[in-house]
Amino acid sequence: MNNPFQPFPVTITNIIDETPTIKTFVLDLNGNQFSFDAGQFIELTIPGVGEAPFTPSSSPYDKNKLEMTIMKVGKVTSALFSLQVGATLGVRGPFGIRYPIELYEGKEIYIIGGGVGLAPLRSLFFALMENVKKYKRIYIRYGARTSQDIVYKQQIPIWKTWKGVDIQQSVDVGDNSWKGKVGVVTILLDDLIGNTKNMVGVVCGPPIMMKFATIKLLEKGFDGNNIYLSMEKNMSCGLGQCGHCRMGKYFVCKDGPVLTWEQVKDIEDPFL
Numbered sequence: 001m002n003n004p005f006q007p008f009p010v011t012i013t014n015i016i017d018e019t020p021t022i023k024t025f026v027l028d029l030n031g032n033q034f035s036f037d038a039g040q041f042i043e044l045t046i047p048g049v050g051e052a053p054f055t056p057s058s059s060p061y062d063k064n065k066l067e068m069t070i071m072k073v074g075k076v077t078s079a080l081f082s083l084q085v086g087a088t089l090g091v092r093g094p095f096g097i098r099y100p101i102e103l104y105e106g107k108e109i110y111i112i113g114g115g116v117g118l119a120p121l122r123s124l125f126f127a128l129m130e131n132v133k134k135y136k137r138i139y140i141r142y143g144a145r146t147s148q149d150i151v152y153k154q155q156i157p158i159w160k161t162w163k164g165v166d167i168q169q170s171v172d173v174g175d176n177s178w179k180g181k182v183g184v185v186t187i188l189l190d191d192l193i194g195n196t197k198n199m200v201g202v203v204c205g206p207p208i209m210m211k212f213a214t215i216k217l218l219e220k221g222f223d224g225n226n227i228y229l230s231m232e233k234n235m236s237c238g239l240g241q242c243g244h245c246r247m248g249k250y251f252v253c254k255d256g257p258v259l260t261w262e263q264v265k266d267i268e269d270p271f272l
């Protein structure tokens with residue numbers, strides 16, 4: 001087990017441009033023993049700048065490398081975007097709890113992502129695909145602001161050919177290059193029918209998207225225990241000690257970042 005306070009060095013081996021503001025960083029672990037489960041996050045250090053929490057977007061089964069799909073928003077992410085292949089970063093973790101995928105067996109699973117929120121969900125998707133026969137069907141419903149803002153543009157058409165998977169996408173604002181659906185991601189849930197009480201919904205994206213996706217799933221009859229939400233709160237220690245990430249009685253870094261709707265529903269505006 002790595003010391004959670006002590007970052008270990010990793011090397012950037014590839015940088016993939018996803019959108020004008022999102023890149024996927026492929027990191028070599030330099031032989032360090034590291035593993036994580038889908039849903040857990042790490043703290044990524046940019047030497048001399050600082051650190052920030054990110055959830056790996058690669059498969060937890062891939063033990064040789066770690067991928068992070070990251071949106072440029074501020075100090076740490078801007079510094080990261082200025083780096084080149086070969087640069088050294090630090091990783092500490094993993095932190096938080098995983099998606100309890102054993103509870104998803106035999107069920108239909110709706111993976112609902114908004115924008116860069118598809119990144120942590122890609123890690124879950126890959127984990128589920130390792131034993132795809134255990135699940136009734138895996139649905140991905142993904143929304144982005146425009147067609148330029150879609151991540152994994154080369155991969156999604158390939159995933160659509162995989163057995164047991166059903167993928168639909170929408171963009172908020174259409175353009176000439178987009179032939180698919182136009183509207184917020186929840187429009188992709190409008191025709192969801194079936195034994196919804198027994199289905200699983202996993203949601204990650206901007207707070208407003210998480211809120212309306214949750215409302216939609218509840219309207220459709222999903223059980224609050226079966227709606228899994230990735231909560232993003234400001235974090236510092238990552239270890240349940242500093243209180244930065246407190247949400248009601250939960251520390252998001254330790255009790256989350258994945259919390260069910262049942263856990264957060266009594267917190268005043270849990271999506272703030």
Ligand SMILES: Cc1cc2nc3c(=O)[nH]c(=O)nc-3n(C[C@H](O)[C@H](O)[C@H](O)COP(=O)(O)OP(=O)(O)OC[C@H]3O[C@@H](n4cnc5c(N)ncnc54)[C@H](O)[C@@H]3O)c2cc1C
Pocket residue numbers: 041052053054055056068069070071072073074075076077078116119120231232233234235257
């Ligand atoms: C558990 C967890 C997992 C995460 N996983 C990912 C991930 O896989 N990919 C990813 O891109 N991000 C992820 N994030 C968000 C990421 O941690 C932040 O974007 C990062 O900390 C921003 O650091 P910064 O120094 O660049 O920005 P700061 O300088 O801290 O912030 C600059 C400005 O950007 C705003 N800002 C901060 N975070 C965000 C955000 N997420 N979206 C929009 N505006 C923001 C701030 O309010 C501030 O105004 C995750 C966060 C958590 C808690």
Ligand code: FES
Pocket residue numbers: 234235236237238239240241242243244245246251252253254
């Ligand atoms: S980040 Fe310190 S308690 Fe969660």
